[in-house]
Amino acid sequence: MKKINTLTKIILTLVIVMIASFTEVTAQNDPVKLGFIPLTDCSPIVMAKELGLFKKYGVEVVVTKESSWANVRDKILTGELDGAHCLYSMPFSVYTGVGGKAGSEMKIAMMLNVNGQAITLSKDFCGKVGFKQMNKVAPVVAAKLKAEKEVTFAMTFPGGTHDLWLRNWMAIAGVNQKTSKIITIPPPQMVANMKVGNMDGYCVGEPWGGVAVKQGIGFTQVASQDIWKDHPEKALVVNKEFSEKRRTDLVKVMKAVLEACIWLDNPANRKKAAGIIGKAPYVNAPADVIENRLMGNYDLGCNQGTQVYAKDYMLFYKGGMVNYPRKSHAIWAMAQYVRFGYLKEAPNYKAIADKLILQDLYEEVAKSMKVKVPNDDMKPFSLTMDKTVFDPSNPSAYLKVVKK
Known part of the structure; x- marks a missing residue:
């Protein structure tokens, strides 16, 4: 009887091992599901698909258009999406409870781009405040408040980059x-929403600043690169379990996306990219608007002429400087949550950055592709328009200055 029981245990153990192995193999053969929001900076994921780069690196990828950043968050957390084109600060917003359930983990695999967002104001402000005329903004807003009792601005996700x-x-x-x-x-x-008067201004990524200008309903008051040149923007953010159990597939995805970023930073390729991502399945916006702002040629609207960004337009690679996920940028974002009242107390900045950023994995991928890995992480920096120095090793000192 004991021999039968022992044999039964052995058989059951073998069955369990076989099922686990089969499940793992099946998972590895499942296509990787990547989401994107209709924005110009979804280009690395879209072009990796369109250029056949995912296939080149031996991974099957399905890309899906998503309706909102909250939708992206939920699908990554549940595993309905393996990853997505995502606001780089979203994982920190969600983890700290600003933009989701506190403690929920979304992992940053790599960065996708810098620059290329904008503050768009309604045509009602045309002639009252111009491009980068920051000293005129407050008086105009105050006058609007006095006349109408309310001024409304829009962003895309609490604690996200546009916010x-x-x-x-x-x-x-x-x-x-x-x-x-x-x-x-x-x-x-x-x-x-601006067309029907739901807001006086908004911050969002291109092409929606450019589209407002083209339609004559708003104008560009400032581009995000004017606020902070080469600021971090979107990232490839992935599901925690996917990053752990399908690491090989994630590496392949990262290589394809990184090659797409390199391709996109060649100005000769941007017209083609604009034509592709402008189509209905992707961004669904005029290709000329996408192309112009991709090339750094900003029609500002409101008879302000054109602003040309020669070196600080939307960049996807910049010799590897763009794609490295920096912990200092994570700490800066979380310091803003304290600064603007989202968090009452400072979080454990470094521990959260260490937990959510797959920096070692990116370094492995970059080195395998002979892409330079920057050595500037955790060094002090300052925003272009706000000269206050941010030291990621001492966020509290920064907060004392900006909260005065």
Whole structure:
């Protein structure tokens, strides 16, 4: 009887091992599901697909258009998406409870781009405040408040990059954030909402700043690269379990996306990229608007002419400087949550950055592709428009200065 029981245990153990092995193999053969929001900076994921780079590196990828950043967050956390084109600060917003359930983990595998967002103001402000005329913003907003009792600005996700650029812009311009209403609108819906008067201004990625200009409903008051040249923007963010159990596939995805970033930084390729991502399955916006701002040629609207960004337009590679996920940038984002009242107390900055950024994995991928890995992480830096120095090793000192 004991022999039978022992034999049964052995058989059951073998069955369990076989099922586990089969499940793992099946998972490895499943296509990788990547989401994107209709924005110009989804280009690395879209072009990796269109150029056949995922196939080149031996991984099957399905890309899906998503409706909002909250939708992206939920699908990454549940595993419905393995990863996505994502606001780089979203994982920190979610983990700290600003933009999701505290403690929820989303992992940053690599960065996708810098620059290329904008503050767009309604045509109602045309002639009252011009491009980079920061000293005129507060008086215009104050006059609007006095006349109509409410001024509304929109961003795309609490604690996301657009939220942070908007709030930094308001702080620099001297606009009281407590007397202004700040709402959340998905990127593709910004133009339509401004058209019907739901907001006075918004911060979002291209092409929706350029589209507002083309349609004559708004104008560019400042580009995000004017606030912080070469600021971090979007990242490849992945599901925690996917990063752990399908590491080989993640590496292949990262290699394909990195090669797409290199391809996109060749100006000769940007016209082709604009034509592809502008199509309905992707961004669904005029290719000429996408192309112009991809090339750094900004029609500002409101009869302000054209602003040309020669070296600080939307970049996807820049010799490897773009794609390295820096922990210092994570700490800066979380310091903004404290600065602007999202968090009452400082989080454990470094521990959270260490937990959510797959820096070692990126370094492995970059070295395998002979891409330079920058050595500037955790060094002090300052924003272009706000000269206050941020030392990632001492966020509290920075907060004492900016909260005065």
